[in-house]
Amino acid sequence: MADEKGSDFVYEEPFLIPSRGLFIFVCYRLGTVESDRCCTGTCSKGTGKESFGLIELKQVTKKYGKGAKTTEALSSLDLSVRKGEIFGVIGHSGAGKSTLIRCMNLLERPTSGEVWVDGVDLTKLSKQQLQSKRRGIGMIFQHFNLLSSATVYENIAFPLRLAHMDKEKLAAKVDDLLQLVGLEDHKDKYPAQLSGGQKQRVGIARALASDPQVLLCDEATSALDPQTTDSILRLLVDINQKFHLTIVLITHEMHVIQSICDRVAVIHQGGIVEQGAVTDVFLKPKHPVTREFILGQAGESAQLALDAPHDGSSRLCKLTFLGQKTYDSILSRTARETGVDFAILQGTISKIKDIPYGQLIVRLEGDPGQIEKTIQRVTAEGLDVEVLD
Amino acid sequence: MWGLDFSTLDWNEIGVASLDTLKILVSSAIFTFLLGLPLGVVLYQSSRSSSGWVRTVYTVLSIIVNILRSVPFIILIVALIPITVSIVGVSYGVLGTIPPLVIGAAPFFARLVETSLREVDRGVLEAAQSMGASTWQVIMKVLLPEARPGLFAGITITIVTLVSYTAMSGMVGGGGLGDLAIRYGYYRYQNEVMIISVLFMIILVQLLQMAGDRLVKHFTRK
Ligand SMILES: Nc1ncnc2c1ncn2[C@@H]1O[C@H](COP(=O)(O)OP(=O)(O)OP(=O)(O)O)[C@@H](O)[C@H]1O
Ligand SMILES: [Mg+2]
Numbered sequence: 001m002a003d004e005k006g007s008d009f010v011y012e013e014p015f016l017i018p019s020r021g022l023f024i025f026v027c028y029r030l031g032t033v034e035s036d037r038c039c040t041g042t043c044s045k046g047t048g049k050e051s052f053g054l055i056e057l058k059q060v061t062k063k064y065g066k067g068a069k070t071t072e073a074l075s076s077l078d079l080s081v082r083k084g085e086i087f088g089v090i091g092h093s094g095a096g097k098s099t100l101i102r103c104m105n106l107l108e109r110p111t112s113g114e115v116w117v118d119g120v121d122l123t124k125l126s127k128q129q130l131q132s133k134r135r136g137i138g139m140i141f142q143h144f145n146l147l148s149s150a151t152v153y154e155n156i157a158f159p160l161r162l163a164h165m166d167k168e169k170l171a172a173k174v175d176d177l178l179q180l181v182g183l184e185d186h187k188d189k190y191p192a193q194l195s196g197g198q199k200q201r202v203g204i205a206r207a208l209a210s211d212p213q214v215l216l217c218d219e220a221t222s223a224l225d226p227q228t229t230d231s232i233l234r235l236l237v238d239i240n241q242k243f244h245l246t247i248v249l250i251t252h253e254m255h256v257i258q259s260i261c262d263r264v265a266v267i268h269q270g271g272i273v274e275q276g277a278v279t280d281v282f283l284k285p286k287h288p289v290t291r292e293f294i295l296g297q298a299g300e301s302a303q304l305a306l307d308a309p310h311d312g313s314s315r316l317c318k319l320t321f322l323g324q325k326t327y328d329s330i331l332s333r334t335a336r337e338t339g340v341d342f343a344i345l346q347g348t349i350s351k352i353k354d355i356p357y358g359q360l361i362v363r364l365e366g367d368p369g370q371i372e373k374t375i376q377r378v379t380a381e382g383l384d385v386e387v388l389d
Numbered sequence: 390m391w392g393l394d395f396s397t398l399d400w401n402e403i404g405v406a407s408l409d410t411l412k413i414l415v416s417s418a419i420f421t422f423l424l425g426l427p428l429g430v431v432l433y434q435s436s437r438s439s440s441g442w443v444r445t446v447y448t449v450l451s452i453i454v455n456i457l458r459s460v461p462f463i464i465l466i467v468a469l470i471p472i473t474v475s476i477v478g479v480s481y482g483v484l485g486t487i488p489p490l491v492i493g494a495a496p497f498f499a500r501l502v503e504t505s506l507r508e509v510d511r512g513v514l515e516a517a518q519s520m521g522a523s524t525w526q527v528i529m530k531v532l533l534p535e536a537r538p539g540l541f542a543g544i545t546i547t548i549v550t551l552v553s554y555t556a557m558s559g560m561v562g563g564g565g566l567g568d569l570a571i572r573y574g575y576y577r578y579q580n581e582v583m584i585i586s587v588l589f590m591i592i593l594v595q596l597l598q599m600a601g602d603r604l605v606k607h608f609t610r611k
Contacts, residue, residue, distance in 0.1 A: 105519055127523075134521035145516035148610045149534045159520040161530070190610040210520065 053080035053116070054246050055104055055214065060113035062099050062270075073099040074110070075270040081214075081248055086240050088261035088278070089250040090293060096270040097250040101216050104248065105137045106130060118213060135163060138207030142219035144199040146191040152202050153178070153187040159209045177205040181235065197228035204235060208243075215239070217249035221256060233260050254293045258282060258352050266290045279352050283320050283359065283384070305345035305361040306388065314365040316345075317375065320384040321358035330381045331362070338374045340366040361388070395581050403569065403582070407589055409483050410565035413555050414593075417490035418548050425495040425547070426540075428454075429502020430528060436503075454496040462493050463557050486563035490554050498547040505539025506532055537608040545601025549594050556590065566590055 062074040073096045081087045091097045102108035103115055106122050115122045117137060125133060146155050156177050160170045178184045181201035191199055200220060207215055217236070221229040237260050240247050251257065257264050257278060264282075265275035266289055274287040285291045295302060310316055319331065326349060335342055346361040364371045379385050432454070435447035460468070466489040470480045473488040509532055517531045533540070559567025566586045574583020 107515055107519055131521040131523055134519060137519070139516070139519040141512060141516060143512055145510070145512035147513060147531065147535060148510075149537060149608070158517075158530070162517075162520060162522050162526055192610050206516075206520075216519075 054083040054118055055079070055081040055248065056114075056116040057100075057103065058114040058116070060100075060103055060110045060115065062096075062103060062108060063111045073270055074103070076113070077267075077271055079265060079272060079275075081246060082263070083213075083246055084240075084244050085262040086236070086247045086249065086260050088257040088264040089248070089267055090252065090254065090257055090264060091250075091267035092252060092289070095267045097252075097267055098218055099270075100267060101218050101248060101250050104214075104216055105134055105139060107139075135159070135210045136212050137214045137216060138210070138212035139216040139218065140200065140203040140207050140220045142222050144191070144196075144203045144223075146199060146202055146206070148191050151188050151190055152183060152194070155191070155202050156205045156209055158206060163210060173209065177209060180208070180239070181205045195228075196224050197231060200224065200228075200232050201235070204232075204239070208239065208245075211243075213246060215245055215247045217247065219251060220249060222251065222253070229256070230259070236260060254282075258350070260353060262353065266293070279322060279355060279357070282352055283322065283357060284386075302346055302361065308343075308345050308363060310363050310389070313368070314363050315371050315375075316361065316363055316388040318386040318388055319358075319360045319362060319378065320386075321360075322382075322384070323355055323357075325382055326356040326358040328381075330378055330383060331360070334374055334377045334381070335364075338366075338370045338377065340364050340370050340374045393581050393584070395585075398581055398585065403566075403585060403589075406564075406566045406569040406586070410552075410555055410567070410590075410593070412483055413486050413490065413558075413563070413565050414548065414551055417487050417494065417551055417555075418544075420487065420491040421494040421498050421547060421551070422544065424491060425498030426502055428495065428499035429506065430532070432499060432503040433506040433532075434524075434528070454499060457492065457496040458500070462489075462554055463560065465489055465493050466558055466561055466563075481562040481564070483564045486555065486558045486565070490551060490558065493554060494547055494551055497550065498543060501543030501546060502536075502540060505536045505543055508539055509535045538605045541601060541604040541608060545598060545605070548597050548601075552590055552594055552597070 057077055057079040060074055060077045060079075061072065064071045064073055077096075077100070079100075089097055089100060099108055103110050104117065106115065110123065113123075117133070120133060122130060122133060147158065150158065153174055156174050157170055160173060165173070174187075175184075178187055181204055183198060183201055183205070186194060186198060191202065194202070203220075204215075215236075220236075221232050224232060233256065236247060236249070239245055240260075249256065249261070261278050263276065264278045265272045266281070266287060267273070268287070268289045274281060274285070274290050281290060282294060285294050306316070308316075321328070321330075331342065334340075342365065343363045344360055345363060347358070348360075349356070349358040351357065364374060375385050375387070428450070432447065432450055435443050435450065438444055438447070457465070469489045469492060472492075473480045473485055476488050477484045479485045513535060514527055514531055517527050522530065555563065555565050556567030556570065557563075559565060559569070559571045562568065566589055570583045570586035573579040574581075574586065
C-alpha cells in the first residue's frame with residue numbers, strides 16, 4: 001500500500017513551506033515520501049497532482065461491548081481514499097462496512113487508531129471542531145433518514161439552517177439543489193409522500209448543501225429497485241464529476257462497484273483483504289471472498305464451462321479483454337494464423353464504470369506447440385490469459 | 390324528573406367555579422409543560438449517555454419521578470402544603486391548588502415526553518449529527534419537531550388528567566368545579582350542583598381531547 005501511494009505522488013521539485021519545509025525537503029532527498037503525512041492539503045498546489053489520500057484510516061480498531069462479550073468490528077484497518085475518486089467498499093453482512101464508513105466522520109469513534117480527513121486527524125478534535133469539520137463530510141443512508149416532520153425543501157435547507165446561512169442565499173442554494181436532483185416539483189411534499197428513489201435524492205441534495213469535499217454513502221441504494229438504483233448511481237457519478245467530490249460508498253452488491261467505482265476495497269471480518277483499481281480486482285480477484293462476490297454474478301455458467309469435456313490435446317483458458325481491445329478480433333485472427341481451433345464455453349462483455357471489458361472461457365484445440373504459441377501471441381497483443389487446467 | 394330541581398341553581402356560583410377551573414387548568418398546564426418537557430428531555434438524553442455518571446443522574450431522576458408518580462395525588466396535596474405555602478403563600482383556593490397539581494403532573498408528563506422521544510428514529514438523529522449539528526441543535530431542530538405528534542398526545546393526556554386532579558383538589562378546598570361538586574353536591578346533598586359540575590367537566594374533557602386529537606393528526610406526517 002505504501003509504494004502504491006508513493007508511486008502516484010510525483011515530486012518534481014523540492015519546495016518549501018515555512019513550518020514543514022525542512023521535513024518535506026528531507027523526505028524529497030530520501031525519496032521516500034509518505035504523501036499523507038507531510039503533504040495532505042498544502043502540497044497539492046505544489047505538485048499539480050491530487051491523488052494522495054484525502055481520507056486516511058490508520059490502524060483503526062473498533063470494538064463493541066466490554067469484557068467477554070467484545071466483538072471486534074474493525075481490526076487494525078488501514079485505508080486510503082484519494083481525492084476525487086469514487087471508492088467502493090464491499091463486504092458481506094457483518095463484515096464491518098457500516099462501522100468502517102461511520103468511523104470516517106466519527107459517528108462511531110474508533111477504539112484506537114487515527115482517522116485523517118483532508119489533513120486533520122478527527123480523533124484529536126474537540127467536540128466543536130468536529131462539528132464544524134463534519135459540515136465538510138456529507139453522508140447518505142440506506143434508510144434515507146430524512147426529517148419526517150419537514151418538507152423536501154426544509155430537509156434540504158436543514159444543514160444550511162444549522163450553519164445559520166442568511167435567508168436569500170439559503171433559498172437560492174436550495175433551489176439549485178432541488179434542480180440538481182430533479183425534485184423542483186416536489187419541494188412542498190413531506191418524505192412520506194415520496195418514493196424511495198425520490199427520498200434518496202432528497203438525502204443527496206441535503207448532503208451536498210454544505211458543499212462537502214466528501215460524500216459517504218452507507219448502502220445508499222440497498223433499499224431501492226434496480227432501475228432506481230441505476231438512476232441514483234448515475235446521479236452520484238454526475239456529482240462526482242461536476243463537483244470533483246470524493247465519494248466513498250459501501251455496498252454488498254458487486255454491480256454497484258462495477259458501475260461507478262474507480263477503486264475498491266474488499267472487507268472481511270473487520271479487515272481489508274484486497275484492494276485496488278476496480279478493473280484489477282474485478283478481472284483478477286485474488287482473495288476467495290472477492291472471487292465469491294464476482295462469481296456471484298456469473299458463477300454458475302463459469303462452473304458449467306469448467307465442467308466441459310476436454311483432454312490432453314486441448315486447454316482451457318480464461319481470456320480477458322480490456323478497453324478498446326474488447327472490440328478487436330484478436331482471438332480469431334491469431335487462431336487462424338496458428339491453425340488452432342477454439343470453442344467458446346462462456347463469455348461476458350460488459351463495462352467497468354466506462355471501460356469496456358470482455359471475458360471468455362475458451363477451449364483451445366490442436367497441436368500443443370501451436371496452442372502454446374497462440375497463448376503467447378494473444379498475451380503479446382495485450383490480452384490477459386489465465387490457463388485454467 | 391328524579392326529584393331534581395334545576396331552577397334553584399346558583400348559576401353565578403357555577404360560573405365563578407367554571408372560570409376558576411379554567412384558570413387552575415391553564416396555569417397548571419403551562420407550568421407542567423415548562424417543567425415536564427425539559428425533565429423529559431433530560432431523562433431521554435441521560436438514559437442514552439455512555440458516561441457512567443450521567444447514567445447515575447438518570448437513575449436518580451428516574452427514581453424521583455417514579456416516587457412522585459406513585460404517591461396518590463390526594464396525599465401529595467396534603468404532604469406538599471408547606472411547599473405550596475412557601476411558593477404561593479396560601480394552601481387553598483385557586484392559587485394553592487396550582488403547585489401540587491404541577492408537582493403531581495410534571496413527572497407524569499415528563500415520562501410521556503421521554504416515551505415519545507424514544508419513538509424518534511435514531512437514524513434521523515445520526516443524520517443531523519453527521520451534518521455537524523450540536524447536541525442542542527439536535528434536540529431543538531430534530532428531536533422535538535420529530536416527536537411533535539407524540540408530544541401533543543402527551544399534553545392532551547396530561548391536561549385531561551389535570552382536570553380530574555382539580556376535582557380531587559376540590560376535596561381539600563382547592564376551588565373550581567370539583568370543589569363546588571363536593572361542597573354542595575356531596576356534603577349538602579344538592580345533587581343538581583353536582584350533576585351540573587360533573588357535566589361541565591365531562592364537556593371540558595371532551596373538548597380538550599378533540600382539540601388534542603386534531604393537533605396530533607395535523608402534525609402526523611407518517
Ligand atoms: N452498536 C453495536 N453494538 C455491538 N456490536 C455491533 C454494533 N454495531 C455493529 N456491531 C457488530 O460489528 C460487526 C460489524 O457490523 P457492521 O454493522 O459494521 O456490519 P456491516 O458490514 O455493515 O453489515 P450489514 O451489511 O449487515 O449492514 C457485526 O458483527 C455487528 O454485530
Ligand atoms: Mg451495514
